[in-house]
Amino acid sequence: xxxxxxxxxxxxxxxxxxxxxxxxxxxxxxxxxxxxxxxxxxxxxxxxxxxxxxxxxxxxxxxxxxxxxxxxxxxxxxxxxxxxxxxxxxxxxxxxxxxxxxxxxxxxxxxxxxxxxxxxxxxxxxxxxxxxxxxxxxxxxxxxxxxxxxxxxxxxxxxxxxxxxxxxxxxxxxxxxxxxxxxxxxxxxxxxxxxxxxxxxxxxxxxxxxxxxxxxxxxxxxxxxxxxxxxxxxxxxxxxxxxxxxxxxxxxxxxxxxxxxxxxxxxxxxxxxxxx
Amino acid sequence: xxxxxxxxxxxxxxxxxxxxxxxxxxxxxxxxxxxxxxxxxxxxxxxxxxxxxxxxxxxxxxxxxxxxxxxxxxxxxxxxxxxxxxxxxxxxxxxxxxxxxxxxxxxxxxxxxxxxxxxxxxxxxxxxxxxxxxxxxxxxxxxxxxxxxxxxxxxxxxxxxxxxxxxxxxxxxxxxxxxxxxxxxxxxxxxxxxxxxxxxxxxxxxxxxxxxxxxxxxxxxxxxxxxxxxxxxxxxxxxxxxxxxxxxxxxxxxxxxxxxxxxxxxxxxxxxxxxxxxxxxx
Numbered sequence: 001x002x003x004x005x006x007x008x009x010x011x012x013x014x015x016x017x018x019x020x021x022x023x024x025x026x027x028x029x030x031x032x033x034x035x036x037x038x039x040x041x042x043x044x045x046x047x048x049x050x051x052x053x054x055x056x057x058x059x060x061x062x063x064x065x066x067x068x069x070x071x072x073x074x075x076x077x078x079x080x081x082x083x084x085x086x087x088x089x090x091x092x093x094x095x096x097x098x099x100x101x102x103x104x105x106x107x108x109x110x111x112x113x114x115x116x117x118x119x120x121x122x123x124x125x126x127x128x129x130x131x132x133x134x135x136x137x138x139x140x141x142x143x144x145x146x147x148x149x150x151x152x153x154x155x156x157x158x159x160x161x162x163x164x165x166x167x168x169x170x171x172x173x174x175x176x177x178x179x180x181x182x183x184x185x186x187x188x189x190x191x192x193x194x195x196x197x198x199x200x201x202x203x204x205x206x207x208x209x210x211x212x213x214x215x216x217x218x219x220x221x222x223x224x225x226x227x228x229x230x231x232x233x234x235x236x237x238x239x240x241x242x243x244x245x246x247x248x249x250x251x252x253x254x255x256x257x258x259x260x261x262x263x264x265x266x267x268x269x270x271x272x273x274x275x276x
Numbered sequence: 277x278x279x280x281x282x283x284x285x286x287x288x289x290x291x292x293x294x295x296x297x298x299x300x301x302x303x304x305x306x307x308x309x310x311x312x313x314x315x316x317x318x319x320x321x322x323x324x325x326x327x328x329x330x331x332x333x334x335x336x337x338x339x340x341x342x343x344x345x346x347x348x349x350x351x352x353x354x355x356x357x358x359x360x361x362x363x364x365x366x367x368x369x370x371x372x373x374x375x376x377x378x379x380x381x382x383x384x385x386x387x388x389x390x391x392x393x394x395x396x397x398x399x400x401x402x403x404x405x406x407x408x409x410x411x412x413x414x415x416x417x418x419x420x421x422x423x424x425x426x427x428x429x430x431x432x433x434x435x436x437x438x439x440x441x442x443x444x445x446x447x448x449x450x451x452x453x454x455x456x457x458x459x460x461x462x463x464x465x466x467x468x469x470x471x472x473x474x475x476x477x478x479x480x481x482x483x484x485x486x487x488x489x490x491x492x493x494x495x496x497x498x499x500x501x502x503x504x505x506x507x508x509x510x511x512x513x514x515x516x517x518x519x520x521x522x523x524x525x526x527x528x529x530x531x532x533x534x535x536x537x538x539x540x541x542x543x544x545x546x547x548x549x550x551x552x553x554x555x556x557x558x
Contacts, residue, residue: 057465059464059465077467079467082465085458089456089458089461091477102466103466103467105476106467106468106472134556150466154467
């Protein structure tokens, strides 16, 4: 696959509320990112980080503010910015290959060109031997890899990740975190990821943005200046994790306690979609 | 040395996998054999009861004139009916009417079902009218259909379509209600246009439900077809039964009734096979 250039992300004074009667989800959020940068937004459940990601994907309408990619307003979904969700949501009537090629079929790619691209991406996520399998026969980690391939096949400039590894076992999660970051750096696209896992933020981010409060706001912008590949047991990674943990807990207004690193509530607010 | 050991282990693993597969195949073959036996035994019991009934009719002097309803005269009538082309013509004509009625039911029913499943307003608006119309016996439309349509053929096709449309509509809507909303979100995210939503997401996702509805519709249509052909027309399976009754050809009558059963069974089995083929549920 060709190397992409990524996009310049510009979010200015972004405000959102679901309806006129509901409180603000977040208010005057400002985020800027350079092409190819990996941002991880961390925060407790309900602070609006998932909503922010949906707006950035064009799947949800903003209330006010600016959301621009390379200077162009984001108003609807596009093959240039693709989102991966918490669950893989694969189409169970399709094989792995057909699932991966879904976006290309929508874009009416010629059959031969599409087959070639799909095979490349399946190879990239190490699923070659499963290409003809039905997705229901795959493990959770393999299914999430298919979802990743389905996103990467569109050659996005920006990959948005809404806690895509949270339902996986620790080993698979760690492998996928490293793989996704490596692929993003290899292909040069931007990553914006939402999580409440501090470890995940340190492993995957160039910058970690801490979101807190109600309505939510970005309270800290933390540079994760580490060499790749990043290993959890590396002392530098451990030190970075400790720093981020402290900032995260200060933002949340709770005493620092290393055992409470992933937040206490895994539930997410439902996201209402535009025109769906 | 270690290589030798690995080989031995590999051979053992291969042979035990082959043995396991052979055992699974034997079990599968045994299960299929048992199913086939039960299928044949069920049919044999039905025919035995039929033969017994025919024999009892034959033994009773009051009913002996009706003994042609029994299996032996019926099976003797088949070659005769085939030779004069009566069965072929009746099956073709009725098949055409059923096919046309069913096709209309599918073409009309699937979009309405999708609309019911996707639009709350349409669902609320159509609920009362649909339930009201659905409860009207399809055959009670016959006098109106005869007035409205220029030919009896058209009227019969209409009656079948009216009867068959509801299972398709409600099965489609019920299927859509079970579709994971996230699939739409993912599809939009990947650039799906509205027609992609229908052709690439909705229809494959609910194909199992649609075909189940078509299977039910086929049953209903087949049931409506025969009484609808009792009146007015001079062709088809229903007409052939009425005609045989008029001419007191009870062996022909039973042969036509049996033909209806066999045709219905074949059509229903074909639907069941299609459902199995297009179902993605594991």
